[in-house]
Amino acid sequence: MKTIKSWSVEGVEVPPPFHRIIKVLLAPDISSVEEFSLSQAIIFPKSKTDNHIHDRRELIYVLSGRGYCVSNSNKVELEPDTVLLVEKGEPHQIFNESDESMKLLVVFVPPYTAEYLKTRPLAEKSE
Numbered sequence: 001m002k003t004i005k006s007w008s009v010e011g012v013e014v015p016p017p018f019h020r021i022i023k024v025l026l027a028p029d030i031s032s033v034e035e036f037s038l039s040q041a042i043i044f045p046k047s048k049t050d051n052h053i054h055d056r057r058e059l060i061y062v063l064s065g066r067g068y069c070v071s072n073s074n075k076v077e078l079e080p081d082t083v084l085l086v087e088k089g090e091p092h093q094i095f096n097e098s099d100e101s102m103k104l105l106v107v108f109v110p111p112y113t114a115e116y117l118k119t120r121p122l123a124e125k126s127e
Contacts, residue, residue: 002031006040014121019047022121027114037111041104043067043096050121051093056108060084060094065102069094078102 004025011021020043024030027037043049043065051070060069062082069076069084071092076084078094086092096102 009040011040011042012118012122016047018050018121019044020049020121022118024114024117027117028111029113029115033111035111036107036109037114037117039106039117041106043094043102043104045096045099045101048095049093051091053089053091054086054108056088056110056112058084058086058092059107059109060086061105061107063103063105065096065100066098067094067096067102 006023006025009023009025011023014020014022020041023040023042025038025040026033027039028034040063041049060083062078062080062084064080065078066080067078069078069092071086071090078084084092094102094104
């Protein structure tokens with residue numbers, strides 16, 4: 001059994017306007033897990049992700065915080081214990097308009113590498 005304490009994992013900070021921290025917890029290039037990747041995103045208050053797509057499904061579980069997700073002009077309210085299944089090629093953007101951080105758990109199958117998960121957000125262009 002492997003135990004990971006997410007608070008001890010060093011994250012990558014993405015600067016505003018997409019201010020968040022990405023912590024890769026499991027991925028093929030940093031662990032013996034080959035079937036999926038697992039990461040944590042912490043979106044700072046009054047921040048958001050960029051509007052983006054993936055070439056595979058993304059499973060997002062809201063651990064804490066409140067906000068919303070916009071996908072294909074549909075708005076879905078987010079709160080703890082909400083699960084989103086974002087389809088391959090589906091554009092989506094998450095907004096945290098609250099005064100507390102929003103914490104998400106993100107799973108990709110097939111997995112992305114930790115390297116990709118850490119560097120893709122840094123390549124985002126500001127609005």
